[in-house]
Amino acid sequence: MVTCLNDALFPDAAKAVVRLLHRLGVDVEFPEGQTCCGQPMVNTGYVEEAVPVVRNFVDAFAGYDAVVTPSGSCAGCVRHQHAIVGRRSGDVALQERIAETSPRVYELSEFLVDVLGVEDVGASFPHTVTYHPTCHSLRLLGVGDRPTRLLSQVRGLRLRELPQASECCGFGGTFAVKNADTSVAMGSDKARHVRESGAEVLVAGDSSCLMHIGGLLGRQRSGVRVMHLAEVLAST
Amino acid sequence: MTSTFVGMPAFPEAARTALGDSQLRANLAHATSTIRAKRARVVGEVDDWEQLRLAGAAVKDDVLLHLDEHLVRLEEALTANGAVVHWARDAEEACAVVAEVARSHGVDEVVKVKSMATAEIELNEHLEALGIAAWETDLAELIVQLGEDLPSHILVPAIHRNRAEIRQIFTDRMAAAGRPAPDDLTDEPARLAEAARLHLREKFLRAKVGVSGANFAVADSGTLVVVESEGNGRMCLTLPEVLVSVVGIEKVLPTWSDLEVFLQLLPRSSTGERMNPYTSTWAGVQPGDGPQEVHVVLLDNGRTRALADEVGRQALRCIRCSACLNVCPVYERTGGHSYGSVYPGPIGAILNPLLRGVGTDEQTDSLPYASSLCGACYEVCPVRIDIPSVLVDLRAQVVDAPRGGIPKPEAVALQAAAAAFSSAARMSLAEKVSGFAGRLLGWQLGRRGRTSLRRIPGPGAGWTDARDAPLPAAESFRSWWKRTGGRDA
Numbered sequence: 001m002v003t004c005l006n007d008a009l010f011p012d013a014a015k016a017v018v019r020l021l022h023r024l025g026v027d028v029e030f031p032e033g034q035t036c037c038g039q040p041m042v043n044t045g046y047v048e049e050a051v052p053v054v055r056n057f058v059d060a061f062a063g064y065d066a067v068v069t070p071s072g073s074c075a076g077c078v079r080h081q082h083a084i085v086g087r088r089s090g091d092v093a094l095q096e097r098i099a100e101t102s103p104r105v106y107e108l109s110e111f112l113v114d115v116l117g118v119e120d121v122g123a124s125f126p127h128t129v130t131y132h133p134t135c136h137s138l139r140l141l142g143v144g145d146r147p148t149r150l151l152s153q154v155r156g157l158r159l160r161e162l163p164q165a166s167e168c169c170g171f172g173g174t175f176a177v178k179n180a181d182t183s184v185a186m187g188s189d190k191a192r193h194v195r196e197s198g199a200e201v202l203v204a205g206d207s208s209c210l211m212h213i214g215g216l217l218g219r220q221r222s223g224v225r226v227m228h229l230a231e232v233l234a235s236t
Numbered sequence: 237m238t239s240t241f242v243g244m245p246a247f248p249e250a251a252r253t254a255l256g257d258s259q260l261r262a263n264l265a266h267a268t269s270t271i272r273a274k275r276a277r278v279v280g281e282v283d284d285w286e287q288l289r290l291a292g293a294a295v296k297d298d299v300l301l302h303l304d305e306h307l308v309r310l311e312e313a314l315t316a317n318g319a320v321v322h323w324a325r326d327a328e329e330a331c332a333v334v335a336e337v338a339r340s341h342g343v344d345e346v347v348k349v350k351s352m353a354t355a356e357i358e359l360n361e362h363l364e365a366l367g368i369a370a371w372e373t374d375l376a377e378l379i380v381q382l383g384e385d386l387p388s389h390i391l392v393p394a395i396h397r398n399r400a401e402i403r404q405i406f407t408d409r410m411a412a413a414g415r416p417a418p419d420d421l422t423d424e425p426a427r428l429a430e431a432a433r434l435h436l437r438e439k440f441l442r443a444k445v446g447v448s449g450a451n452f453a454v455a456d457s458g459t460l461v462v463v464e465s466e467g468n469g470r471m472c473l474t475l476p477e478v479l480v481s482v483v484g485i486e487k488v489l490p491t492w493s494d495l496e497v498f499l500q501l502l503p504r505s506s507t508g509e510r511m512n513p514y515t516s517t518w519a520g521v522q523p524g525d526g527p528q529e530v531h532v533v534l535l536d537n538g539r540t541r542a543l544a545d546e547v548g549r550q551a552l553r554c555i556r557c558s559a560c561l562n563v564c565p566v567y568e569r570t571g572g573h574s575y576g577s578v579y580p581g582p583i584g585a586i587l588n589p590l591l592r593g594v595g596t597d598e599q600t601d602s603l604p605y606a607s608s609l610c611g612a613c614y615e616v617c618p619v620r621i622d623i624p625s626v627l628v629d630l631r632a633q634v635v636d637a638p639r640g641g642i643p644k645p646e647a648v649a650l651q652a653a654a655a656a657f658s659s660a661a662r663m664s665l666a667e668k669v670s671g672f673a674g675r676l677l678g679w680q681l682g683r684r685g686r687t688s689l690r691r692i693p694g695p696g697a698g699w700t701d702a703r704d705a706p707l708p709a710a711e712s713f714r715s716w717w718k719r720t721g722g723r724d725a
């Protein structure tokens with residue numbers, strides 16, 4: 001599950017997942033019927049509109065052992081919100097298919113650590129890095145320290161602590177536009193903490209948050225790059 | 237109904253004003269980070285904190301499930317203890333009861349224990365209109381009252397004020413309300429507290445009628461409970477001859493032993509203390525000891541409406557600890573006034589729409605969107621209110637309320653997105669168009685090779701006012717996969 005955002009805007013993050021999983025011997029498929037998890041609709045209140053999107057999701061991903069996605073937020077939506085959309089549809093068959101698909105959806109670090117049982121993915125990335133735990137990975141999925149365990153095994157990588165790491169960056173989907181001022185105020189503080197960490201690269205498991213923080217770091221001409229966790233783990 | 241602070245705009249506009257106030261942001265950042273650290277320390281000491289949270293939620297859920305029975309038992313026990321029980325459907329009825337009690341004793345002033353229920357029904361304003369002064373006796377409430385200000389936090393209503401501002405308010409305003417502030421008042425906390433103590437003492441000793449809320453109302457023994465820190469509550473609950481308590485119907489607890497759970501959860505979550513300094517309990521009238529006339533007003537004011545909301549009813553578990561405010565990154569930056577209610581922050585963003593009803597006004601409907609859904613509130617809530625899920629459900633109610641009317645631009649955009657996302661073929665086409673548009677745009681800007689944009693026209697400007705935006709990739713992942721089958725990753 002590549003996610004709509006990565007598909008259109010950040011294909012390199014999704015390609016990195018393919019590269020990484022191939023290296024680890026996983027048979028990867030990209031079901032071409034996939035589109036979006038439906039989160040933009042659900043979180044803005046358009047649950048009715050999300051029904052066909054979720055229906056399309058279960059059609060696309062039925063029958064796989066595991067669905068891996070480079071997004072804590074999209075995995076969180078599938079595991080926590082698809083059932084809500086199913087209830088709204090009133091379609092019992094759809095509800096059953098959701099119950100069947102949702103638990104097999106994993107955020108990348110969960111899949112690597114829990115399903116494949118690896119922490120050293122054989123990557124090399126000789127840079128100073130700081131990691132932002134995105135809210136939905138941290139609090140909705142509870143990925144804990146899996147991402148930093150993976151990063152700490154990467155050759156040459158120096159991991160710097162991010163001050164007030166667990167605080168939200170302020171992206172929040174449509175919140176970033178509906179409450180743009182508040183979103184930017186939160187993101188500016190996050191960007192300041194990133195600069196304070198002294199890292200050259202900010203890493204996170206969600207392209208959406210990276211787009212927001214990266215957009216601010218870019219505007220501030222900070223010189224700090226943003227990269228998806230998958231891209232770092234795929235580097236050799 | 238819970239009224240909105242008069243003339244308050246919807247959240248995004250109110251927040252914009254607040255964000256421009258750098259003093260406010262500094263005050264809030266300092267205060268919330270201090271209290272967050274205190275809470276984290278004392279919660280960390282309790283090994284069975286998660287079990288306590290589960291127990292708190294379970295007791296409250298049982299209360300809500302059998303609310304009718306518990307309330308009748310509470311009324312019977314209170315009446316047997318000599319209290320007079322009144323039922324109030326809304327703010328107006330509740331205020332009328334308090335006013336009638338005050339009038340029957342011919343008083344023109346009452347002293348008040350800090351209480352969210354009386355703030356919610358705007359009791360002070362109501363009494364003032366009838367010529368009865370309601371004196372707040374909690375330090376922070378006093379600061380807000382003297383400053384003719386609005387509360388911005390549940391526990392610390394003057395959190396937006398710093399010491400220098402408080403000294404100024406005391407110096408300027410105390411004289412008009414009673415004993416003036418000392419001439420040589422400084423902004424040392426001890427001196428400010430001393431000035432408040434002297435000012436309030438006169439009022440405690442003089443007042444015939446006290447007004448309070450209650451943190452808990454125990455049904456089996458007919459006992460009300462007030463948890464506080466300053467001792468002003470104890471004064472108001474014991475010195476006056478007459479006591480009126482306005483209590484939300486969700487405050488009932490079945491048994492005395494249920495208190496055990498909440499007296500552990502509440503102080504650690506709210507002030508970050510192991511135990512609060514003063515816990516007062518009273519069961520009706522005790523002859524010769526304390527108020528000899530005791531009234532209890534059981535307040536609905538939208539609570540039964542909230543109870544009818546399948547997802548939202550969990551908000552009625554709330555014990556008003558403020559932990560969710562203190563961890564909220566939105567609250568920390570916008571302050572409490574932006575929410576336009578005595579209930580600000582994450583709990584306010586769900587409780588106000590639940591009490592008032594979605595679709596009432598634009599301000600109320602803007603509140604469920606005043607969150608990035610980061611989940612920090614849910615993580616700390618001592619009664620495990622899943623605030624993010626309630627927010628999302630309320631957003632759906634906001635969207636559903638006017639269905640069939642003229643769709644907003646946002647609805648058109650999200651419906652178009654949903655149509656594109658319901659089939660891969662349509663999405664692929666949309667991406668090709670945007671990828672082409674992106675390339676064209678990049679080329680037009682003479683910035684070939686750049687991957688970000690400084691300015692998007694139209695609705696996207698909200699993004700690029702402060703952030704660069706990425707250009708759509710020249711080749712989507714989908715097209716790349718089609719071309720390569722994933723082989724040259």
Ligand code: SF4
Pocket residue numbers: 505553554555556557558559560561583613616617618619620621
């Ligand atoms: S919602 Fe929970 S955390 Fe917030 S004030 Fe109520 S009890 Fe406290």
